Amino acid sequence: MFKFGSKSDMNVGYQCNVRLLDDAEILECQLSAADKGSNLLDHICEQLNLVEKDYFGLRYVDTARQRHWLDLSKSVIKQIKDMDPILFNFRVKFYPPDPFKLKEDITRYHIFLQLKRDLVHGRLYCTQHESSYLAALIVQAEYGDYDPDVHIDNYVTAMKLLLKQTQQIEEKIMEIHQDELKGMEPTTAENTFLRKVVTLxxxxxxxxxxxxxKGxxxxxxxxxxxxLTFQGVLKLHHFRWPEVNKLKFEGxxxxxxxxxxxxxxxxxxxxPTVSACRHVWRCAIEQMLFFTVPSSSSIPSVITGGSIFSFGGKFRYTGRVEKEVLEDHPRDDQPSIVRSSSLRIKASSVPDTPMTPLTSDIGNSDIRGSLSDYFFHESLGHSYSESHLMRVTQRMSRMPKPMPLLPTAKPPPPQTSSAAHVPTASRELQSHVPPPLPQLLHSQSQLPRTSSLLPPSPSPPPPPPPASPSSSSKFHFMRVFWPSFITAATIVVAIIVILLETDSEAFSAIRQMPEMVTLRTQYYEQIKQYFKL
Structure with missing residues (x-):
């Protein structure tokens, strides 16, 4: 898709889309080949008026269906060479141990948005009573107090709150909303939600x-x-960071x-794969460093070994650690928060996020369910999600692209949708079998927000020619060939030296073979004399 390494390509603009936490808004940005991941993340956080940006990151899925966090120290374009169109997901990367130690309410609100996603996708597992109470807090934060003239019939059914949301659970949610949460302010409801969630x-x-x-x-x-390790709903092990001495991966x-x-x-x-193992290792390294190291300036590069069939990994931490974020001085004026109806029906002009299959009989609304069953069912949606994403992003790329804004231009305020919104699951979960196609509902049109990291150009550059597909397969073959060849050659040389240097009678017959005599006199002895000189 792209050509790299040419100085003439450094100023070429690339269109990328960033899906925000509420799934109803997409930022359209333009990148140059020189822009690093930190430039893009800084730009997104600037549009969202976030200062405590170190808790957030940009996630993407490569062509091999492997999830990645965008490396902030490297060029964005070099990390997503084969992605077309370019799509990132703005997500919480480091969940704070205590959200109330954050200095700004707007940061806490985005943590709340992420946890709503975790609840509806089943990652935030809890009992049926706990999930109903958490869902009722979300309803209170979004609707306010119950009003019989406005909230008629089953008003909760228009909101997607839980992975498994039956009519019985919806009735329980409405009961808690009407009786227990009356008079609670939206901010108080969000804070109560956070206090409950951090204990899970x-x-x-x-x-x-x-x-x-044991397999x-x-x-x-x-x-x-x-x-932590989980099997079903059971937490088996908890390896705390003070107990962890070293993290590495081999194959x-x-x-x-x-x-x-x-x-x-x-x-x-x-x-499952080497790339998945590298991703787990990197996630663990980043989490450990962010929450345990007192200063980012003292962090050295982290290196791990790999194996004979794969290279090791080298990782350099970029950005501040949590202690530095908490010690930073807050802003004098707190930015205002524009709350959006992120769980309502999405605007028809916004591309759909790939759907997680909702056919699982278990979820965070039923303690009798199995967490492993949930993850299995969620993994089923990956093939469909990828193909669906490609159709959506291709359709999105054909849409007329607005002119980029000047870097100094102020972005428009976040838009809210008064219509109901049914969220869709993150494309970040791996899967293998396509699920049944869900019914997607749409409401009135809503244009995506736009922004830019580059000044506007008079005309878009022509797309570069596609890269040859054979280069990727050749690269992986060479990664296997060279370590194997060097190992085999080393073994052969060691065997020859042992045969020719030992006086054991067991090898006398082999040493007297014509081929071995020729090898010794014409090559081996001359090589020895050369190194002796």
Whole structure:
């Protein structure tokens, strides 16, 4: 898709789209080949008026269906070489241990938006009573007090609040909203939601499928506390950051070196692919550094070993750590928050996010369900999500692109939709089998917001010619060939040296073979004399 390395391409503009947390708004930006990930994230946070931006990140899925966090220290274009169109998801990357230590309400509101997504997608697992109460708090924050003249019949059914949302659960949500939460301000409802959520084991957890040494299917969760493992609804292990001595990966194996009760332990988990293992390792490294290191300036590069069939990894942390963020001075004037109806029916002009199948019989609304079953069902949606995303983004790329704004221009205020909005799941979850096509509802048209990192140009540049598909496969072949060739050559040389240098009678017959005599006299002895000189 793109050509890299040419100085003439450094000023070429690339169109990219960033989906925000409420799923109803998309920022359209223009990038140059020189723009780094930090430039794009800074620009997005500037549009959203976020100062405590270190808790957020940009996520994307590559052509191999592997999720990634955008590396802030590297060029954006070099990280998404084969992506066309370019689509990122603005998400919370580091969930704060205590959201109320944040200095700005607008940062806390975006944490709240992310947790609403986690609840509806089932990542924030809890009992049926807890999920009903959390959903009622969301309704209170969005609708306010119950008004029988406005909130008629089943007014909750227009909102997608939980992964499994039955009529019985909706009745329970309305009962709590009408009786227990009357008179609660929207801000108070959001803060109550946050206080309840941070006590859950799955707070800040993005599940990674792995297998243990017995082949049992588990899920790794990584957050501010450490690394957790789940099987079903049970939390099996909790490796806290003070106990973790080292993190590394070798091929598909993610390895944790622990010091527990003054003894060293090693725990390994097998990931589905090498790239998935690298992603888990990098997520764990970033979470550990962000929440445990006192200063980002003292963090060295982190290196891990890899294996004979894969290269190791090298990672350099970019940005501030949490302690530095909390010690930063707040702004004198707090920005105002424009709350959006993110759980209502989405505007028809906004491209759909790929849908998570809602056919699972379990979810965060039923404690009898299985967390592993949920993750299995959610993984089923990936093939459909990818194909659906390609259709959506291709249609989006054919839409007339607005002229980019000047970097100094103020963005328009966030738009809200008065219509109901049914959210769709994140495209970030892996899957393999297409789910049934869900029914998507649309309301009145709403144009996406636009912004730019570059000044406007008189005419868009012509698209570069597509890259050859053979280069990717050749690269992966060479990654396997060279380590194997070097290893085999080393073994052969070692065997020859042993045969020719030892006086053992066991190898006398081999040494007397004509081929070995020729090898010794014409090559081996001359090489020895050369190195002796």
């Amino acid at each position: 084991d799955t707070y800040g957890i993005d599940p990674h499928p792995v297998k243990d040494h 049992n299917q588990l899920y790794l969760g990584i957050n501010y506390q450490g690394i 598909k194996m993610f390895i944790i070196h622990l010091i527990y009760r003054e003894k060293k332990h090693t725990v390994g988990f097998k990931c």
